[in-house]
Amino acid sequence: MTTTGDGYRTTLSGPVRAPLGRLVRSELRWVLRRPRTQIVLGILALIPVLMGFGIVATGSPGGSGLLTQIAGNGLVLPVAALSISLALLLPLAVTMAAADALAGESAHGTLRGLLLAPVSRTRLVLVKAVGVLAVAVAAVASVAVLGIVTGVVLVGPSGTAHGMLTLSGTEIGPGSALLRVSLAAAWTVGQLAAVGAVALAVSSATEHPLVVLAAVLGGLIVFGVLSAIPALDWLQPLLLTTGWFAITDVLRDPLPLHGLASTSLRAACYLLIGLALALARTATREA
Amino acid sequence: MTAGSATPAATTAPEVPPPAIRVRGLRKVFGSTVAVSGVDLDVPAGAVLGVLGPNGSGKTTMIRMLLALSRPTAGTVELLGAPMPAAAGAVLPHVGALVEGPGFHPFLSGRENLRRCAAAEPLLSTRAIPDAVQRALSRVGLTGAAERRYRAYSLGMKQRLGLAAALLVPRRLVILDEPTNGLDPAGTRDVRTIIAELHASGATVLVSSHLLAEIEATCTHVAVLDHGSLIAAGPLAALLDGEAPALEVRTPDSATAVQALRAAGIDVAICPAGVRVELAGTDPPTVVALLVGAGVAVHEVQRRRTELDELFAQLTGGHSQ
Numbered sequence: 298m299t300t301t302g303d304g305y306r307t308t309l310s311g312p313v314r315a316p317l318g319r320l321v322r323s324e325l326r327w328v329l330r331r332p333r334t335q336i337v338l339g340i341l342a343l344i345p346v347l348m349g350f351g352i353v354a355t356g357s358p359g360g361s362g363l364l365t366q367i368a369g370n371g372l373v374l375p376v377a378a379l380s381i382s383l384a385l386l387l388p389l390a391v392t393m394a395a396a397d398a399l400a401g402e403s404a405h406g407t408l409r410g411l412l413l414a415p416v417s418r419t420r421l422v423l424v425k426a427v428g429v430l431a432v433a434v435a436a437v438a439s440v441a442v443l444g445i446v447t448g449v450v451l452v453g454p455s456g457t458a459h460g461m462l463t464l465s466g467t468e469i470g471p472g473s474a475l476l477r478v479s480l481a482a483a484w485t486v487g488q489l490a491a492v493g494a495v496a497l498a499v500s501s502a503t504e505h506p507l508v509v510l511a512a513v514l515g516g517l518i519v520f521g522v523l524s525a526i527p528a529l530d531w532l533q534p535l536l537l538t539t540g541w542f543a544i545t546d547v548l549r550d551p552l553p554l555h556g557l558a559s560t561s562l563r564a565a566c567y568l569l570i571g572l573a574l575a576l577a578r579t580a581t582r583e584a
Numbered sequence: 585m586t587a588g589s590a591t592p593a594a595t596t597a598p599e600v601p602p603p604a605i606r607v608r609g610l611r612k613v614f615g616s617t618v619a620v621s622g623v624d625l626d627v628p629a630g631a632v633l634g635v636l637g638p639n640g641s642g643k644t645t646m647i648r649m650l651l652a653l654s655r656p657t658a659g660t661v662e663l664l665g666a667p668m669p670a671a672a673g674a675v676l677p678h679v680g681a682l683v684e685g686p687g688f689h690p691f692l693s694g695r696e697n698l699r700r701c702a703a704a705e706p707l708l709s710t711r712a713i714p715d716a717v718q719r720a721l722s723r724v725g726l727t728g729a730a731e732r733r734y735r736a737y738s739l740g741m742k743q744r745l746g747l748a749a750a751l752l753v754p755r756r757l758v759i760l761d762e763p764t765n766g767l768d769p770a771g772t773r774d775v776r777t778i779i780a781e782l783h784a785s786g787a788t789v790l791v792s793s794h795l796l797a798e799i800e801a802t803c804t805h806v807a808v809l810d811h812g813s814l815i816a817a818g819p820l821a822a823l824l825d826g827e828a829p830a831l832e833v834r835t836p837d838s839a840t841a842v843q844a845l846r847a848a849g850i851d852v853a854i855c856p857a858g859v860r861v862e863l864a865g866t867d868p869p870t871v872v873a874l875l876v877g878a879g880v881a882v883h884e885v886q887r888r889r890t891e892l893d894e895l896f897a898q899l900t901g902g903h904s905q
Contacts, residue, residue, distance in 0.1 A: 309666055312673025313706040323703035332691055406687020410749060413651060413683075414704035415676040584653045 320416065320424050328394060328428040329435065337390045338439050344386065345378035345444035349451045371452035372474045373548060375444025376481045380544045382440050383485055387433075388492045388517055389510075394432035395496030396509035398425040399579065403504035409584050418579045422501070426572060429497060433489035441482040445475075463550040477547040484544060484557055491537055491564035492517070494571025501578040537567050602665030604629045604757050604788035605650060610659035612645050612812075619645040620812045623659070627790060627805065632783050634799030634820075635792040636896055637809035643792040644684055646809065647761050650790075651681055664756055677706040680755040682763055686746025690735035694726055694745050697734055701749045708753055720748040725774060739766035747778065758782050760791045764798055776802050796896050808896065831861040831868055833875065834884040844878035845871065858883075 328334060379387075399422075402408040411421060463469060469477070496513045503509065520538040523529050533539045540563070543556030605627035612620040620642040627633045637643045648654040650661055652669030661668040663675045688697040698717045702708055708716055721730050724744040729737065737745065743766050750758055760779075764772045779802045782789050793799055799806060800820070807817040816823060835841055835858040842859055845852040850871065851862040861871050868887065875882050 309664055309671070309674050309678070312671075313677050314673065315704050315706045315708075316710065319703050319710055323700055327689070327692075327700060330692075405689060406684065407689060408687075409653060409683060410687055410701055411704050412653060413676055413679070413681050414701070414706065415672055416704050417673060581655070583648075583655070 314420075315414065315416070317420070317424075320420065321427050324424050324428045325431050328397075328431055331397070333393065333397075334390075334432060334435075337393065338435055341382060341386060341390060341436050342439040342443040344382055345374055345440055346447050348378055348381070349374050349444075349447035353451050371448030372445065372471075372478060374448030374452070375441045375478050376544065376548055378440050378444040379437065379481055379485050380542070383488065383541055383544065385514070385517070387436055387440070387485065387489055389514060390436040391429060391433045391489045391493040392496040392510055392513040393506075395425075395429045395493050395500050395513075396506035398428055398497060399500040399575070400503050400509050401500075401506045403584065404506065412584050418582070419576060422497070422572070422576050422579050426494065426497060426575075429493040430486075430490055433486050433493055437482050437485045437489065441478060445478060464545065464548045465550045467550040469550060477552070480557075481544050481547045484547075484561060487561050487564045488537070488541065491567035491571065494568045494575065495537075496571075498571045498574035498578065501575040501582060534563075537563060539563070601629045602662070603627055604631070604664055605633075605790065606662040606665075607646075607650070608660045610646065610649060610661065611657045612642075612649060612654065613657045618812055620649070620656075620809075623809075623812075623814045625807060625814060625817060627788060629788055630783070630786055631805045632779060632789040632791065632803045633805040633807060634803035635790060635807050635809060636794070636796065636799055637792070638794060641809040642812035643809055644761055645812075647681075647683055647759055647790070647792060651676070651679070651683065651759065653683065677753070678756040679759065680750035680753065680757075681759040681761075682746045682750045683759070683761045685762075685765065686742045686749070688734045688742070688745060688749075691733060693731050693733055694737065694741075694748075695721065695730040697745065698748060698752065702752050705753050716752050720752050723751055723778065724748045740768055740771050743767055744771065744774075747775065751778070754785070755782075755787055757788045757790070760789070762792055762794075764793065764795065772798065829863045829887060831863055831871055832857060832859075832886045833861060833871070833880075833882060834858045834886075835875070835880055835882055837880045840878055841875055841880045844874055844880065848874055850874075863887075 399408065402411070412418070416424070492513065495516075496509055499509045499512045500506070517538060520536045523532055524536055524539055540556055540560040543560050546553050546556050603626040605625065607623055607625040610620055610623040610625075611618070623642075623646060635643050635646070645654065649656045649659075650663065650668065652661075652672045655669070663671075664678060666675050668675060688694075689700070692700070695717060698720060699713060702713045702717055705716075718727075721727050724747050726741060726744050726748060729741055734742070734745070743763065747760070747763060750760065760775075763775050767775065776798070779789055779791060783804075791799070791802065803820055805818065806820050806823055808815050832855065833841065838854050838859050842852050842854060845859070845861060848866075850866050851864065853860050863871075868885065872882060872885060
């Protein structure tokens with residue numbers, strides 16, 4: 298009895314923690330092995346492929362200027378696919394991941410297990426944020442990579458065989474065209490990180506993943522509606538979705554950075570607020 | 585059990601180890617419902633405490649507060665001598681728990697689920713994880729089903745996996761909330777064996793149940809909760825011996841029997857089956873000899889020990905009105 302007693306005193310000297318890297322690896326493994334993540338990534342990868350085939354098959358769609366461009370300009374496809382997916386599918390993928398991250402774990406009773414291990418509540422949110430970000434990166438990567446591959450295979454790097462024909466009518470080399478696509482992808486990840494952080498905040502406040510999906514996607518739709526009402530123009534700078542069309546700026550020459558920068562700054566604000574709310578709510582959460 | 589159990593209300597002698605669990609004035613209110621009210625409890629290190637109570641008596645709520653999953657409305661909790669939740673980072677690595685049923689991911693196999701739990705265990709080195717998972721699986725008898733998805737597990741297998749997660753690391757304190765829920769008799773036996781092993785290794789165990797037989801078979805201490813209040817707590821033996829034992833005699837000649845026994849100065853009362861004899865100051869052979877001597881037809885004699893379920897019924901019955 299006394300030896301166990303002494304044992305308490307010696308081994309309870311201070312908090313012990315599992316290595317952060319191990320927690321993150323375990324989280325990523327769990328997130329990326331999840332069947333629904335894989336299905337969503339698969340669907341996202343199909344989008345540029347379908348767009349590519351559709352546009353090539355019909356010749357010139359005569360729709361938006363961007364889509365017309367694809368017909369003669371392979372590297373426009375990934376940017377167009379990202380732009381279209383950003384409207385709903387990419388936020389859906391990220392929101393699903395965030396919904397599962399806290400609300401889903403809570404619903405399965407697995408959040409308790411993590412807190413009892415223990416994983417501190419701050420670390421828990423940070424590890425979860427990394428998991429959501431990983432899904433954002435994977436989702437954007439599948440659209441971008443499949444977009445590039447489909448575009449190059451179906452159309453060739455450019456109708457002119459030299460590089461990319463920009464919306465401004467100038468030509469840029471294949472190397473800098475790829476850089477432009479990467480810029481579009483990175484910018485998209487930034488916007489999705491903002492969506493993910495807000496979703497994580499909602500996720501920290503409920504144990505129903507569906508509530509998270511409804512709140513965040515509903516919110517995005519409401520943002521879209523608000524931005525369409527002229528009387529509410531003053532709201533524009535506050536809405537995350539404002540300026541999401543700026544992604545097509547990467548197809549202009551010279552590259553206008555203002556739109557991309559201001560939308561990224563707005564995303565950063567949403568990201569910080571979302572993470573702060575998630576941290577605060579999780580700290581007092583009953584698990 | 586040694587000194588610790590004799591003085592459950594721990595006095596602070598310097599060489600006495602701190603109680604594994606020490607609760608003072610614990611209270612939890614949900615809206616207008618008082619789930620736990622004014623619980624004071626000391627569990628000596630090395631004890632196996634059975635927490636008994638009917639459904640909704642506050643067992644799980646109390647356990648959740650012990651583990652800092654839920655914040656008390658009032659009161660303090662110390663685990664292994666350190667205050668919770670302030671010292672959770674130091675305490676919880678030594679605590680294994682199965683609370684509110686097993687929680688796992690349906691799309692992962694039992695082994696994968698445990699590996700995920702193990703990754704978060706501070707006391708496990710990364711290299712030791714596969715072995716620890718394997719040991720925990722075989723300890724609960726799930727080696728054969730380890731690669732099956734959790735989704736396909738039976739209720740009993742799920743419960744076993746939950747137990748395995750609590751046993752991934754050698755623990756100083758193990759808290760099991762209704763561990764035998766959904767288990768078949770063999771599973772219940774296995775849980776008892778595991779609790780006995782934990783007890784033998786010096787760990788403190790808190791096990792909640794509404795199955796009284798389970799508690800009586802495995803515990804050294806008992807706490808009875810009813811409507812959120814602790815209505816009895818102490819070493820099992822002390823609670824069981826609290827009442828004098830009695831002998832129940834099944835006989836058609838109860839009137840004769842009463843006469844004969846009262847004549848010998850033995851306290852006796854008529855009960856439906858025959859007579860009930862208080863064993864204060866006498867013993868069964870004497871009683872039976874007296875009855876047979878008086879010509880009473882004795883069909884059956886049964887010693888009525890104050891069993892825990894009887895105690896349990898007494899304790900909760902009085903308060904539920």
